[in-house]
Amino acid sequence: MPFSRELFELLSNKVEKYGYRTEIRKMFGHEVHFLNEYMFAGANERGIYVHVGEHAKDEALGRESGAAAFEPLEGTAMKEYLLLGPEVYSDEKRLKAWLDRSHAYLLTLPPREKSNRHT
16 A cells, blocks of 8 residues: 555644644554544545544445545455545545544544554
């Protein structure tokens, strides 16, 4: 899954602008935003991926133009993650709505203990 520095910088600017309190760590060999010890959002050459929960992902796949299942490896979809293509992430309202949805979802999950892994 090739990393996109340009998209990650766009995502990071939005994360900062909207006031999400994330931590950047390495995942899949590149930087990803984490919130409450859960992967929140990241970027690759295909788009921006967000952690929205299985229900929201399934709902979006049926109605959200420009959204797809997030597959870190081809053919291996992550069940709670959605990939937002250019028509979504280039629309500020749509991108913010998905980031807000991810943020709200992650705040409903039980706290995780901080990992002792080094990044």
